[in-house]
Amino acid sequence: MDSPTEARPILLIDDVPENLAFISEGLKLRGYQVRVASSGPEGLAAAQETPPGLILLDITMPGMDGFEVCGLLKAIPNLADVPVIFMSGRNEVVDKTQAFALGGVDYLQRPFRLEELALRVKHQFGLAALQAQLRDKNRSLGLALEEAKILNRELVRINERLRISEDLQGHFLATMRGVINNPLTAIIGLADNIHQGGGSLDQARSLASLISGEAFHLDFQIRNIFAAADLEAGTCTPKVAHVDVGSILAEIAGAFARAADSRSIRLVLMQGPEHGALTFGTDAEMMRTVLANLIANAITFSPAGGEVRIGATLRGSALAVEIQDGGIGIRAEDQALIFDRFRTVETGTTSDHQGPGLGLAITRALMDLLGGKIEVDSVLGQGARFTCTFPEFNVMDETSTSSFAGNLFIFDSPKEL
Amino acid sequence: MVPPTPKLPTHVLNPGMLFAHHEEYVISTLLGSCIAVCLWDSRLRIGGMNHFMLPLWQGRGLPTPRYGNIAIEKLIGNLASMGSRKEDLVAKVFGGANVVNYSPGLFPVGTRNIALADEALTAHGIPILAKEVGGTRAMKIEFNTRTGTVILRLVAKGQGVPASLPDVRPR
Numbered sequence: 001m002d003s004p005t006e007a008r009p010i011l012l013i014d015d016v017p018e019n020l021a022f023i024s025e026g027l028k029l030r031g032y033q034v035r036v037a038s039s040g041p042e043g044l045a046a047a048q049e050t051p052p053g054l055i056l057l058d059i060t061m062p063g064m065d066g067f068e069v070c071g072l073l074k075a076i077p078n079l080a081d082v083p084v085i086f087m088s089g090r091n092e093v094v095d096k097t098q099a100f101a102l103g104g105v106d107y108l109q110r111p112f113r114l115e116e117l118a119l120r121v122k123h124q125f126g127l128a129a130l131q132a133q134l135r136d137k138n139r140s141l142g143l144a145l146e147e148a149k150i151l152n153r154e155l156v157r158i159n160e161r162l163r164i165s166e167d168l169q170g171h172f173l174a175t176m177r178g179v180i181n182n183p184l185t186a187i188i189g190l191a192d193n194i195h196q197g198g199g200s201l202d203q204a205r206s207l208a209s210l211i212s213g214e215a216f217h218l219d220f221q222i223r224n225i226f227a228a229a230d231l232e233a234g235t236c237t238p239k240v241a242h243v244d245v246g247s248i249l250a251e252i253a254g255a256f257a258r259a260a261d262s263r264s265i266r267l268v269l270m271q272g273p274e275h276g277a278l279t280f281g282t283d284a285e286m287m288r289t290v291l292a293n294l295i296a297n298a299i300t301f302s303p304a305g306g307e308v309r310i311g312a313t314l315r316g317s318a319l320a321v322e323i324q325d326g327g328i329g330i331r332a333e334d335q336a337l338i339f340d341r342f343r344t345v346e347t348g349t350t351s352d353h354q355g356p357g358l359g360l361a362i363t364r365a366l367m368d369l370l371g372g373k374i375e376v377d378s379v380l381g382q383g384a385r386f387t388c389t390f391p392e393f394n395v396m397d398e399t400s401t402s403s404f405a406g407n408l409f410i411f412d413s414p415k416e417l
Numbered sequence: 418m419v420p421p422t423p424k425l426p427t428h429v430l431n432p433g434m435l436f437a438h439h440e441e442y443v444i445s446t447l448l449g450s451c452i453a454v455c456l457w458d459s460r461l462r463i464g465g466m467n468h469f470m471l472p473l474w475q476g477r478g479l480p481t482p483r484y485g486n487i488a489i490e491k492l493i494g495n496l497a498s499m500g501s502r503k504e505d506l507v508a509k510v511f512g513g514a515n516v517v518n519y520s521p522g523l524f525p526v527g528t529r530n531i532a533l534a535d536e537a538l539t540a541h542g543i544p545i546l547a548k549e550v551g552g553t554r555a556m557k558i559e560f561n562t563r564t565g566t567v568i569l570r571l572v573a574k575g576q577g578v579p580a581s582l583p584d585v586r587p588r
Contacts, residue, residue, distance in 0.1 A: 161476030234435040234467070234482030234491055237428075340477050365479045369433055417509060417547040417567045 008053030009033035010121065013043035013069065014087070015061040023056065026114040027121065040064030044072055047079055054124055056117075057104075059088040059095065070102045083124045087112075168340070168357070175357070179221050183214040190214070213258055220296065224358045227289055231365045238283035238370060240393040245278040245287075245312050245319065252292050253310065256299055263304040267295070270311035278312060280319045281393045286366045290374075293359035294323045294386050301327035301384070317392045318372070324385040330378040338376070339364045363388075425561070430468050433483035437465025437495040441563035448512035449555045450527035452485065452534050456492055456543070457565035460505040464562035467492045471526065472533035485533040493541060509547040509567050510534050511558050527551065 010032050014020050017038065024034040035052065037043035040061055047055065055073070059066035066086060074080050086099040089110040099107045105127075106120055190211045194204050230236040253267045260267050291310075298308040306326040313320050330338060339360045367374045371391045378384035428436050430446040430453070437456075444466045446453050457464035467488035474484035482488035496506065513531040531550045538545055547567065549556070555572040 158473075158475045163476075165476040228479060231479050231481050232487075232491075234433065234488065237431060237434060237436075361479045365481050365483075368481075368483055369431065371432075412571045412573050414568045414570045417549065417569055 009035050010054045010056060011035050011037065011043060011047055011052035012056045013037045014058040015039060030118050040069040043069055047073060051078055052082060054121060055082055055084045057084050057086055059086055067098055067102055070104060074103045083128060085120060085124065183218040186214045187211050224362055227362050228358050231362060238286060238393065240281055240283060242279045243282055243284045243287060245280050248284065248288055249310055249312060252288065252295055256295055260299050265299055265302050266307045268307055268309045270309060282370060282390050286370055290363045290366050290388055291321060293363050297359055298323050298325035301325055303327060319390040321388045322385055324383060326383045329380040329382050330376065330384050331380050335376050335378065430466055432468050432470050433481060435465060435467035435482045435488055435492050437492060438562050439463045439499050444560045444562065447555065447557050449514055450530065452510065452512040452530040453558060454489055454492065454534055455509040455560045455567055456496055456506050458496060458501040458505045459507055461501060462563055463499055464560065464565055465492050465495055466560050472529045485530060486537065489537040503541060506543045508538050508543045508545045510545055511549050511556060513550040514552050514554055
């Protein structure tokens with residue numbers, strides 16, 4: 001602070017009126033603001049009311065002397081850093097020592113010339129300004145360090161996630177072999193059985209039914225793999241049409257009826273054709289893939305004899321589809337992980353049901369493409385409810401306006417680049 | 418006014434996707450904080466565009482072109498599969514507007530998207546011929562894959578960047 005007028009005021013504490021007048025006049029002439037107090041308690045009160053930039057403190061005062069005032073000042077948090085210059089007519093080493101020990105920054109031996117006082121005051125203000133700058137620098141350095149730490153932690157987390165993703169990919173390939181090989185082996189074996197003949201027609205029928213079930217499962221998994229590949233390529237564009245939600249749900253429920261029946265699981269459709277038409281603007285194929293995966297999971301993770309409830313309702317202009325199972329549920333800490341690719345969460349007895357762990361990653365990526373969201377609500381041991389919210393899609397207008405998720409924009413005139 | 422080109426086949430590019438074609442196409446997209454990188458092969462006169470929402474895929478979910486680091490690699494890959502050489506590619510970069518009062522990280526997502534596009538293209542040595550990024554207004558662009566030209570319309574003043582365009586949540 002070069003200009004003294006910008007500084008905070010100087011507080012002058014002295015019991016001798018002539019000293020107060022003489023010093024304050026001299027400092028005011030040099031551009032400083034000066035406030036005066038004629039006793040220790042008065043000075044303390046003034047300092048607390050408006051924290052000064054500097055305190056000139058007489059040592060020898062009746063009642064509370066300068067040392068006591070200084071000790072009290074240093075105990076007040078927002079005043080502790082205000083520099084104190086002691087003034088005294090006493091020339092004892094012990095006084096000077098105590099003055100500095102109490103936190104004084106300077107000691108002026110009376111009598112002194114005003115020029116000397118002014119120079120020392122200026123010096124102290126200069127130091128204070130440098131200290132303030134240093135504090136600011138330190139604070140921003142501290143902040144930068146804090147940010148660097150946060151970024152570093154984030155980097156460590158990302159690295160870990162990428163490493164896990166790589167590991168999972170390796171695991172995925174191993175799982176895929178099982179996912180494709182096991183049903184294929186079963187299909188070939190069962191088909192051979194029929195082919196070699198010998199059994200009754202009923203036996204052949206039940207074998208064919210098993211083949212059909214295995215083939216359906218295989219087909220579903222392979223479709224998922226292709227869906228993931230398409231999503232990663234980024235080339236599948238939603239084909240928006242008016243979709244009959246009820247018949248899509250009924251169709252999926254029909255397709256999974258056999259899988260559900262085999263474990264006596266009831267599929268309860270709360271939105272079927274009998275509930276009246278519910279048509280909605282979205283991509284039918286993407287919606288089908290999303291819901292088929294969620295329903296397949298719900299069946300897989302439900303206990304035998306359980307129930308999977310599927311409901312669809314319009315919420316404003318959005319469509320919410322809920323799929324509730326009565327299964328083992330998902331631990332709170334696993335609920336964010338289940339959407340990662342190749343990730344299957346171990347929760348006890350499900351290892352015989354493990355697929356490649358693509359379903360929910362596909363589901364989330366498809367919901368992203370459709371501009372919707374998917375949420376999971378689950379308490380361990382009490383089933384899980386997945387809710388997909390589909391926004392109504394409009395067809396983009398190709399002229400001067402465009403719509404996206406129901407917003408209409410008007411554009412300025414174009415420029416060519 | 419630039420005359421409309423009604424005869425050309427048009428592809429409307431949605432957020433998180435990409436499109437490249439060896440024939441003449443007009444690729445149209447609407448951008449808020451998202452970035453669209455248009456890549457054009459000056460030798461073969463073919464091109465493609467991506468439209469990414471977040472800068473980096475961080476190992477969660479599928480690595481789709483919703484993320485800048487995936488979207489730029491995939492687009493270069495798509496053009497390479499049509500015979501493009503990287504040294505013939507040029508880029509035009511659009512979008513990255515900042516939604517007012519919406520900055521979940523240290524920098525708004527628009528700003529981070531712009532930085533990602535710059536770094537990725539520079540790393541591939543692909544020159545950026547035109548760049549209209551940042552600001553607070555959404556825009557619509559139309560990219561001609563044969564000529565490499567882009568027609569840009571800013572959303573009229575006062576509309577800002579709608580928060581619903583698109584719903585970007587870092588994960």
